[in-house]
Amino acid sequence: xxxxxxxxxxxxxxxxxxxxxxxxxxxxxxxxxxxxxxxxxxxxxxxxxxxxxxxxxxxxxxxxxxxxxxxxxxxx
Amino acid sequence: xxxxxxxxxxxxxxxxxxxxxxxxxxxxxxxxxxxxxxxxxxxxxxxxxxxxxxxxxxxxxxxxxxxxxxxxxxxxxxxxxxxxxxxxxxxxxxxxxxxxxxxxxxxxxxxxxxxxxxxxxxxxxxxxxxxxxxxxxxxxxxxxxxxxxxxxxxxxxxxxxxxxxxxxxxxxxxxxxxxxxxxxxxxxxxxxxxxxxxxxxxxxxxxxxxxxxxxxxxxxxxxxxxxxxxxxxxxxxxxxxxxxxxxxxxxxxxxxxxxxxxxxxxxxxxxxxxxxxxxxxxxxxxxxxxxxxxxxxxxxxxxxxxxxxxxxxxxxxxxxxxxxxxxxxxxxxxxxxxxxxxxxxxxxxxxxxxxxxxxxxxxxxxxxxxxxxxxxxxxxxxxxxxxxxxxxxxxxxxxxxxxxxxxxxxxxxxxxxxxxxxxxxxxxxxxxxxxxxxxxxxxxxxxxxxxxxxxxxxxxxxxxxxxxxxxxxxxxxxxxxxxxxxxxxxxxxxxxxxxxxxxxxxxxxxxxxxxxxxxxxxxxxxxxxxxxxxxxxxxxxxxxxxxxxxxxxxxxxxxxxxxxxxxxxxxxxxxxxxxxxxxxxxxxxxxxxxxxxxxxxxxxxxxxxxxxxxxxxxxxxxxxxxxxxxxxxxxxxxxxxxxxxxxxxxxxxxxxxxxxxxxxx
Ligand SMILES: Nc1nc2c(ncn2[C@@H]2O[C@H](COP(=O)(O)OP(=O)(O)O)[C@@H](O)[C@H]2O)c(=O)[nH]1
Numbered sequence: 001x002x003x004x005x006x007x008x009x010x011x012x013x014x015x016x017x018x019x020x021x022x023x024x025x026x027x028x029x030x031x032x033x034x035x036x037x038x039x040x041x042x043x044x045x046x047x048x049x050x051x052x053x054x055x056x057x058x059x060x061x062x063x064x065x066x067x068x069x070x071x072x073x074x075x076x
Numbered sequence: 077x078x079x080x081x082x083x084x085x086x087x088x089x090x091x092x093x094x095x096x097x098x099x100x101x102x103x104x105x106x107x108x109x110x111x112x113x114x115x116x117x118x119x120x121x122x123x124x125x126x127x128x129x130x131x132x133x134x135x136x137x138x139x140x141x142x143x144x145x146x147x148x149x150x151x152x153x154x155x156x157x158x159x160x161x162x163x164x165x166x167x168x169x170x171x172x173x174x175x176x177x178x179x180x181x182x183x184x185x186x187x188x189x190x191x192x193x194x195x196x197x198x199x200x201x202x203x204x205x206x207x208x209x210x211x212x213x214x215x216x217x218x219x220x221x222x223x224x225x226x227x228x229x230x231x232x233x234x235x236x237x238x239x240x241x242x243x244x245x246x247x248x249x250x251x252x253x254x255x256x257x258x259x260x261x262x263x264x265x266x267x268x269x270x271x272x273x274x275x276x277x278x279x280x281x282x283x284x285x286x287x288x289x290x291x292x293x294x295x296x297x298x299x300x301x302x303x304x305x306x307x308x309x310x311x312x313x314x315x316x317x318x319x320x321x322x323x324x325x326x327x328x329x330x331x332x333x334x335x336x337x338x339x340x341x342x343x344x345x346x347x348x349x350x351x352x353x354x355x356x357x358x359x360x361x362x363x364x365x366x367x368x369x370x371x372x373x374x375x376x377x378x379x380x381x382x383x384x385x386x387x388x389x390x391x392x393x394x395x396x397x398x399x400x401x402x403x404x405x406x407x408x409x410x411x412x413x414x415x416x417x418x419x420x421x422x423x424x425x426x427x428x429x430x431x432x433x434x435x436x437x438x439x440x441x442x443x444x445x446x447x448x449x450x451x452x453x454x455x456x457x458x459x460x461x462x463x464x465x466x467x468x469x470x471x472x473x474x475x476x477x478x479x480x481x482x483x484x485x486x487x488x489x490x491x492x493x494x495x496x497x498x499x500x501x502x503x504x505x506x507x508x509x510x511x512x513x514x515x516x517x518x519x520x521x522x523x524x525x526x527x528x529x530x531x532x533x534x535x536x537x538x539x540x541x542x543x544x545x546x547x548x549x550x551x552x553x554x555x556x557x558x559x560x561x562x563x564x565x566x567x568x569x570x571x572x573x574x575x576x577x578x579x580x581x582x583x584x585x586x587x588x589x590x591x592x593x594x595x596x597x598x599x600x601x602x603x604x605x606x607x608x609x610x611x612x613x614x615x616x617x618x619x620x621x622x623x624x625x626x627x628x629x630x631x632x633x634x635x636x637x638x639x640x641x642x643x644x645x646x647x648x649x650x651x652x653x654x655x656x657x658x659x660x661x662x663x664x665x666x667x668x669x670x671x672x673x674x675x676x677x678x679x680x681x682x683x684x685x686x687x688x689x690x691x692x693x694x695x696x697x698x699x700x701x702x703x704x705x706x707x708x709x710x711x712x713x714x715x716x717x718x719x720x721x722x723x724x725x726x727x728x729x730x731x732x733x734x735x736x737x738x739x740x741x
Binding site for chain 1: 136567
């Protein structure tokens with residue numbers, strides 16, 4: 001099932017499928033290791049605040065706007 | 077000429093620590109030409125050899141999308157570095173090696189990996205076979221724990237060996253899937269015939285074309301012409317259709333896969349990730365409610381620390397300059413010269429210099445919070461509020477620092493990720509009232525509103541801070557357009573910071589403040605002294621200052637102020653507390669605040685005093701702040717900020733005065 005990262009709940013995991021939107025924002029994510037195929041886990045998500053995700057050993061905070069553009073395949 | 081060593085690496089990997097260890101205190105902080113990005117340079121001396129070390133901006137990749145990345149990339153691309161030291165955080169290899177691959181892909185061979193934070197990697201249960209890393213990457217690798225100074229000598233040794241040509245490298249570069257590789261060689265073939273091939277690595281150019289890199293497209297277009305370019309772009313579009321996404325994503329994914337396969341040759345990870353104390357802390361510190369509460373607590377403590385320790389120092393310096401003035405004054409017989417030296421130079425520069433302890437301590441406190449890993453959390457908590465005003469969450473740091481002093485606050489905009497965000501934050505920063513303005517506000521509030529002193533003071537602060545946010549909203553919409561950077565920030569591990577790094581860092585920053593005091597502020601102090609003493613001293617009604625005041629009086633009249641306000645405000649440009657001091661001089665009561673309060677109460681109504689306090693808070697930033705804006709963003713923004721604040725103060729002053737008259741009948 002594909003969802004936007006901004007809609008995922010705390011504790012959920014998933015694989016990034018696509019990143020929509022402008023090249024500027026996308027390339028920032030690519031540098032941080034968030035690309036199609038990356039496994040992520042949602043550490044904190046409390047709208048309208050940023051989403052905190054775990055990518056490998058690091059934690060990244062993403063604004064709602066950009067989290068909306070990341071499409072994830074949810075894993076249980 | 078000394079050879080140039082460039083330090084590259086992700087943010088927060090220990091680049092500054094290594095830079096300090098290599099150069100000691102032989103360093104110089106400035107800006108990269110024309111932008112608000114900090115440039116640090118220093119000299120490394122080792123075994124009678126000298127190298128120039130340049131600290132490149134910390135970045136995650138080398139795209140053309142951010143100025144920081146472009147600066148780092150162009151420096152390498154133009155061959156300005158004889159040796160590149162790529163600092164890598166060994167506890168986060170995957171992401172760090174991405175930048176390494178971006179560098180190696182440019183075709184450079186003179187790269188050394190400083191594999192830093194090996195202590196952290198070990199603590200996290202990551203084991204690394206250093207010999208195998210070297211083999212896998214094809215370049216020298218120096219394991220380090222920069223915080224403890226481990227590996228620094230090895231690194232210096234390796235730099236010297238490479239400079240002497242004693243090391244041959246064979247850097248690995250990422251290999252992509254068949255389709256991408258085929259396209260790379262196709263484009264490479266076209267580029268090989270052009271002059272571009274002599275200067276740049278064609279494989280790198282081809283890969284960047286595939287990702288539609290704006291700078292590379294412009295560059296190649298110049299040499300190939302539109303027709304051949306269209307041909308290439310058509311191919312790229314076809315590939316994008318095949319992958320159903322832009323190729324920057326495809327290439328990045330494959331690059332990470334490549335890195336993953338490399339890493340498995342030399343690293344073993346622990347099987348399970350344990351929950352750390354940091355994770356526990358984050359539950360509180362980035363929580364929407366508890367996070368906000370802890371943020372207020374942290375910054376309350378920060379200011380408490382800075383003012384408790386700094387204010388006595390400031391007062392001591394103040395009286396030191398006063399006695400220095402008296403002492404020096406005793407030796408000068410010429411009245412004019414004495415005025416220049418004692419009141420102009422020692423008084424003017426002293427007034428600004430006495431703020432040095434506050435500035436230094438603010439930097440110490442902020443660096444501490446940064447290095448411990450807290451600042452990123454504070455930015456997360458503030459993001460949703462700041463974003464409403466077109467500002468990124470991180471810009472809250474300079475906004476808070478400004479309550480202490482605007483000069484370090486303006487310098488702190490460097491920590492923001494985006495040029496637009498930096499300029500915007502810098503422009504509205506002077507509207508956040510600093511501690512010097514607190515002197516004026518509390519004096520006037522005390523003299524005119526005794527029982528409501530605190531309320532009035534807080535009111536003025538609130539109006540001013542509110543105007544800063546509203547200005548950001550308006551300027552961000554109409555003047556400095558652009559969406560601003562999307563909020564993306566890494567939350568680093570919590571770390572015990574190294575005091576040495578913090579002190580050096582704070583000293584480097586506050587040193588710039590001292591330099592300004594020695595140059596532009598000195599010039600300003602002399603100019604103001606001249607205006608107030610020629611052709612006759614202030615009080616005679618004939619000085620240039622008073623004439624200027626009378627010239628501006630029609631304007632200040634609109635705010636209910638006479639020429640005295642105009643003169644005082646002019647002098648306040650040096651340092652805002654001067655506004656009150658000038659009234660003292662004009663009324664001939666010197667430093668006696670009691671006497672001044674009595675006289676001022678006779679001359680103006682509370683409403684006028686309120687407007688004076690408000691206008692003092694808002695109008696033109698002090699000269700030190702203007703100088704800071706100029707050195708961060710250039711003359712243009714210094715002028716714009718000054719004019720904007722001047723107009724804003726005038727408009728608000730007039731409005732509030734007339735609104736007050738209306739309400740009070
Ligand atoms: N544990 C550990 N911490 C380090 C090491 N090197 C640097 N640090 C810390 O990492 C943080 C970031 O270092 P800094 O030099 O400011 O990194 P920069 O942002 O890359 O310039 C600071 O708190 C340093 O004290 C290291 O080898 N081991």
